Amino acid sequence: MTGQPEGMIEQQSEADGALVAQAVAGDAEAFRGLVERHQDRIVALLRRLSGCPEQAIDLAQETFLAAHRHLASFRQESRFSTWLHAIAVNQARAAARRRRPVASLDAVGADGRSRLAEPAAPEVSVSAGLEREELARRIGRALDLLDDRFREVVVLADMQDASYEEIAATLEIPIGTVRSRLHRGRTELRMILAES
Amino acid sequence: MTATMPADDSAPLSPDDPRLSEWIDGRLPAAEAAAVEEAVGRSEQLSRLVADLRAIKAAAASLPAMEPPAGFVDQVMQAVAETSPGGDDDRIVAEEWREIETERLAGERAEADADADLTPAEPGSPSQGRPWPWMSLAGALAAGLLVAVLLNLPGDEAKQVAMVPDGVESETAVDEPEAADMLADLPAAVEADQVAGGNRVARKAAGSPEAAALPANALARAAGPGSRGDAELRSGRPSEESARRQLDGGDPAAPAAVAAARLRTQPDEKLAANPEAAASLTAAAPLPPEVITIQVWGAEGRKELGELLVASGLRLEPAETAGDEAGPKARQEAGRDAAAVTSLLGDEAVFLVGPADEVAAFLTRVGADGVAPGETAAEETAGAEDASGGARPADRKAAAATAPAPVRVLIRVREAPGFTPPAPQP
Numbered sequence: 001m002t003g004q005p006e007g008m009i010e011q012q013s014e015a016d017g018a019l020v021a022q023a024v025a026g027d028a029e030a031f032r033g034l035v036e037r038h039q040d041r042i043v044a045l046l047r048r049l050s051g052c053p054e055q056a057i058d059l060a061q062e063t064f065l066a067a068h069r070h071l072a073s074f075r076q077e078s079r080f081s082t083w084l085h086a087i088a089v090n091q092a093r094a095a096a097r098r099r100r101p102v103a104s105l106d107a108v109g110a111d112g113r114s115r116l117a118e119p120a121a122p123e124v125s126v127s128a129g130l131e132r133e134e135l136a137r138r139i140g141r142a143l144d145l146l147d148d149r150f151r152e153v154v155v156l157a158d159m160q161d162a163s164y165e166e167i168a169a170t171l172e173i174p175i176g177t178v179r180s181r182l183h184r185g186r187t188e189l190r191m192i193l194a195e196s
Numbered sequence: 197m198t199a200t201m202p203a204d205d206s207a208p209l210s211p212d213d214p215r216l217s218e219w220i221d222g223r224l225p226a227a228e229a230a231a232v233e234e235a236v237g238r239s240e241q242l243s244r245l246v247a248d249l250r251a252i253k254a255a256a257a258s259l260p261a262m263e264p265p266a267g268f269v270d271q272v273m274q275a276v277a278e279t280s281p282g283g284d285d286d287r288i289v290a291e292e293w294r295e296i297e298t299e300r301l302a303g304e305r306a307e308a309d310a311d312a313d314l315t316p317a318e319p320g321s322p323s324q325g326r327p328w329p330w331m332s333l334a335g336a337l338a339a340g341l342l343v344a345v346l347l348n349l350p351g352d353e354a355k356q357v358a359m360v361p362d363g364v365e366s367e368t369a370v371d372e373p374e375a376a377d378m379l380a381d382l383p384a385a386v387e388a389d390q391v392a393g394g395n396r397v398a399r400k401a402a403g404s405p406e407a408a409a410l411p412a413n414a415l416a417r418a419a420g421p422g423s424r425g426d427a428e429l430r431s432g433r434p435s436e437e438s439a440r441r442q443l444d445g446g447d448p449a450a451p452a453a454v455a456a457a458r459l460r461t462q463p464d465e466k467l468a469a470n471p472e473a474a475a476s477l478t479a480a481a482p483l484p485p486e487v488i489t490i491q492v493w494g495a496e497g498r499k500e501l502g503e504l505l506v507a508s509g510l511r512l513e514p515a516e517t518a519g520d521e522a523g524p525k526a527r528q529e530a531g532r533d534a535a536a537v538t539s540l541l542g543d544e545a546v547f548l549v550g551p552a553d554e555v556a557a558f559l560t561r562v563g564a565d566g567v568a569p570g571e572t573a574a575e576e577t578a579g580a581e582d583a584s585g586g587a588r589p590a591d592r593k594a595a596a597a598t599a600p601a602p603v604r605v606l607i608r609v610r611e612a613p614g615f616t617p618p619a620p621q622p
Binding site: 028031032035036039040041043044047048053056057060061064065068069135136139140143154155157158159161164179180182183184186187189190193 | 214218248249251258259262264265271
């Protein structure tokens with residue numbers, strides 16, 4: 001989830017693994033090292049998933065606390081960063097559930113798609129004539145309106161630069177679902193931008 | 197890992213086709229990518245869509261990432277320290293517990309002293325000036341042996357003794373037949389110490405090699421409630437008077453024991469200033485009990501923990517009223533009421549009271565991760581009904597008579613952050 005060359009990712013993963021082992025053995029400084037290494041990405045992720053900067057900080061802290069509590073159960077079968085991102089996503093989901101009622105399953109079709117009203121495809125390009133900065137600002141707002149399932153995938157893919165496989169592991173969904181949610185999330189973002 | 201293009205490459209591509217995003221992300225094999233590119237090139241709608249999706253992807257990637265505030269790592273580490281076993285929160289609770297227990301023990305000591313004063317003095321008893329020096333010597337010897345036994349109590353047994361709550365022991369005959377049998381074989385010489393009631397029995401027990409094999413709670417039981425020996429046994433620490441007698445008897449360990457006895461009601465900083473006494477106190481002290489944190493998720497989790505507690509047969513006592521004047525029966529009634537239990541669970545620190553094995557089993561059952569909504573207590577409730585729910589009072593009393601020693605464990609019930617309820621089942 002770093003957008004870096006595979007070799008560098010592997011090195012970082014190994015470094016994480018060593019710190020995890022030391023932290024599990026009771027080395028507080030090793031856990032501090034893990035927090036220092038991952039705080040930027042976790043805070044940024046939670047900012048986008050929660051839509052609220054203040055809540056993002058709280059959720060990030062809870063994420064690291066939960067990671068510390070369950071560190072001994074982390075078997076290093078996946079990357080620590082993937083495991084940590086999964087905890088962060090769960091924190092964001094739990095916070096979202098506390099904020100608003102869960103959508104009825106009736107609104108989701110057998111294909112996993114929302115049965116809510118399908119907005120019409122925009123007739124003109126939503127990006128035409130917009131500076132990237134302005135588009136980014138509007139996308140930031142549009143992300144907050146996106147369904148959680150799609151926002152998670154879009155944020156992980158386009159903002160955290162996670163691979164489809166990493167997203168699948170983080171969200172514990174099939175890779176085919178990652179593909180469909182990502183495309184659906186992007187197209188719905190486009191719809192929201194067209195309406196705004 | 198990717199879908200295969202339709203056999204007819206000239207078929208129009210749906211705008212909803214995920215391969216469009218895969219193509220944008222460069223994840224399609226070359227052949228499929230070429231087919232998608234061709235389809236997009238033929239459709240103005242797809243071309244516009246792809247241009248927008250590319251722009252959205254690029255703009256999303258360029259969104260400024262929120263940075264952690266200064267000191268975030270320190271905040272996390274502080275929170276970790278506070279929530280870890282033995283962390284600040286636990287230390288605070290342990291200190292509160294220590295204060296509560298110190299007050300309780302001081303009260304017991306005062307009661308024991310009062311009992312001793314009210315006991316009709318027998319001729320030649322200590323209150324009569326100990327006219328026979330050899331009796332004083334025997335008393336000092338017995339007290340010294342008692343202290344020695346106490347100091348050598350295994351930690352777990354000492355803990356059990358310390359955790360025996362007031363009143364409960366009077367309803368629960370723990371190992372008493374075994375204790376009585378062993379007491380019957382004690383050396384008669386110890387009987388020469390003519391002191392009141394329970395002290396005599398306790399010293400009798402303590403003054404024999406067999407006593408070392410007695411369960412600590414049996415010794416406490418044998419000593420009888422309200423006696424000084426009983427208080428010492430239940431606290432696991434010698435009183436200052438006993439320690440002084442130990443000192444008078446020439447015991448080399450006595451100075452530390454005296455200091456430890458003095459320190460039992462003094463601030464902890466005194467311990468730091470006297471390492472020898474602190475070591476002695478630590479060796480003798482059964483305190484504090486395990487401070488257990490049970491995490492719950494929201495009101496529902498709290499309620500289910502209450503249901504599990506009711507089903508388990510254990511009970512809660514508010515820390516501030518543990519050992520109060522309400523009496524064991526009243527507290528027990530309160531502990532059986534689900535609403536009262538749930539209410540108590542709102543407190544920061546409460547005592548969990550019950551037979552040691554059941555307390556341990558309960559804590560194991562709720563586990564480190566606590567009680568989450570969805571972990572139904574139905575099975576627990578059913579099991580409890582089978583086991584004791586329908587039992588007659590007489591049966592319960594009989595069961596209580598053979599039950600293991602009751603313990604009292606300090607628990608904290610706290611909200612667990614970030615719980616994800618189980619996904620709804622289709």
